[in-house]
Amino acid sequence: MWQLYQFPLCPFSRKIRLLMGEKNVAYELVREDPWAPSDMFANLNAAQRTPVLVNEEKKIVLADSRAIAEYLEETVDKSPMINGTAAGRVEIRRLVALFDENFYNDVTGPLLLERMKKRIIYKQPPDSRALREAMKMAHGHLDYIDWLIDNRPWLAGATMSMADLAAAAQISVADYLGGIDWKGHEQARGWYAVFKSRPSFRPLLSERMDVIKPPAHYALVDG
Secondary structure: OEEEEEOOOOHHHHHHHHHHHHOOOOEEEEEOOOOOOOHHHHHHOOOOOOOEEEEOOOOEEEEOHHHHHHHHHHHOOOOOOOOOOHHHHHHHHHHHHHHHHHHHHHHHHHHHHHHHHHHHOOOOOOOHHHHHHHHHHHHHHHHHHHHHHHHOOOOOOOOOOHHHHHHHHHHHHHHHOOOOOOOOOHHHHHHHHHHHOOOOOHHHHHOOOOOOOOOOOOOOOOO
């Protein structure tokens, strides 16, 4: 069986969990705290970043969420998430990069620093200005999702794709950390509500960090 080395609030780990859930691939979770990686994890991935997907029986070790996703796409036929025409696949990959890089750098990463790392590691209060800026940037990204959903059934086109998984993974972490204001973003909120109702998403909604609690709406399907 696969083992997924992950951290509960790592959006890239969540992206792979969603993908494996959609593809119905069985796996076990192995927690790795980013501020205290185990020696075993350092041997698996020199970058010491989650996620890492391991299959000891097959002697396979996969690192980097986009590389893992490509591997699963090529080896598991069920529920393809990078499909369609060549232009359609390019659009999916473009949006995955947008959410993995821009959304993370603008929103998820700063929220993780201010709400999680400063509290758990540095024992410091969050910077209110940094939090306001992250939430402001989140509005810009949600505006873009609104526009996409106005023009497409799903973010990249007619069917759910890796772009939706990447976006939902980032948003779910930002939402857990109280960094998402859904006011004025009905299209994005509706799209996300549909995603939250999927079986692949439910395990994420039930998980809690020991010292960081999400807002009340976090686990509500229509919240």
